Amino acid sequence: MFGGIGIMLHFRFGVTLLLLLLVVRCVAEEETQTKGCVCGYPGIPGDPGHNGSPGRDGRDGLRGDKGDQGIQGPLGPPGRPGNKGEIGVPGHKGNIGYRGERGSRGDKGDRGEKGETPVIDKSAFSAGLTAQTKLPAVNAPIRFDKIIYNVQNHYDPLTGRFTCSIAGAYYFTYHITVFSRNVKVALVKNGAKIIHTMDNYQSSEDQAAGGAVLHLEVGDRVWLQVAGGELFNGLFADEDDDTTFSGFLIFAA
Numbered sequence: 001m002f003g004g005i006g007i008m009l010h011f012r013f014g015v016t017l018l019l020l021l022l023v024v025r026c027v028a029e030e031e032t033q034t035k036g037c038v039c040g041y042p043g044i045p046g047d048p049g050h051n052g053s054p055g056r057d058g059r060d061g062l063r064g065d066k067g068d069q070g071i072q073g074p075l076g077p078p079g080r081p082g083n084k085g086e087i088g089v090p091g092h093k094g095n096i097g098y099r100g101e102r103g104s105r106g107d108k109g110d111r112g113e114k115g116e117t118p119v120i121d122k123s124a125f126s127a128g129l130t131a132q133t134k135l136p137a138v139n140a141p142i143r144f145d146k147i148i149y150n151v152q153n154h155y156d157p158l159t160g161r162f163t164c165s166i167a168g169a170y171y172f173t174y175h176i177t178v179f180s181r182n183v184k185v186a187l188v189k190n191g192a193k194i195i196h197t198m199d200n201y202q203s204s205e206d207q208a209a210g211g212a213v214l215h216l217e218v219g220d221r222v223w224l225q226v227a228g229g230e231l232f233n234g235l236f237a238d239e240d241d242d243t244t245f246s247g248f249l250i251f252a253a
């Protein structure tokens with residue numbers, strides 16, 4: 001900018017100097033013509049003067065229009081990771097997974113200690129009539145004196161009565177050979193007749209039977225007796241016929 005101003009000033013100075021030379025020449029020609037002198041040739045123009053001092057800076061121009069928005073620069077490098085956040089709320093419990101495959105068989109465990117011998121409640125008997133006790137007396141316990149089984153000795157062959165030693169459910173049954181008279185018997189518990197069985201004698205040996213489940217408490221007594229009078233005691237026994245009375249504990253309770 002200063003260079004441009006310098007050139008312009010230099011140019012203007014040169015023009016001014018040339019004009020001054022022309023004026024001087026014209027004045028000289030007029031004096032020559034007026035004085036009537038013989039005029040010579042004009043002298044050679046002198047050397048150009050020195051450059052003048054640079055002018056002062058011009059005033060600032062008006063503010064230019066705002067330029068267009070530049071092209072978006074490239075994406076900068078990623079910033080540093082932030083601080084670790086707080087622990088979140090526990091999530092919901094998930095669904096039960098699929099059943100896994102069966103595992104391999106484990107090692108055999110150590111032998112356990114010997115357990116206590118289980119206590120099994122036992123009570124059973126079976127007895128029959130003999131030639132001495134057939135055709136028993138009425139309204140009294142029939143005395144079955146032929147012992148078939150009576151290990152616990154809960155049945156008394158002398159009285160014909162079973163006495164309960166273990167509370168529980170018992171089954172009593174009797175199988176009668178009927179001969180020479182009718183039969184009517186009752187299964188009795190503590191004097192109360194529970195069931196009755198009757199059979200009419202006709203001409204040959206006959207059979208009668210009965211049975212029931214009874215609950216007994218310790219001390220209860222059970223027996224069989226003739227219940228229909230002297231004409232109903234045809235309970236028979238000999239070498240090849242038996243009349244038996246049996247009972248046993250089903251379970252203690």
Ligand SMILES: [Ca+2]
Nearest residue numbers: 199200201206
């Ligand atoms: Ca009959």
Ligand SMILES: [Ca+2]
Nearest residue numbers: 238239240241
């Ligand atoms: Ca016989």
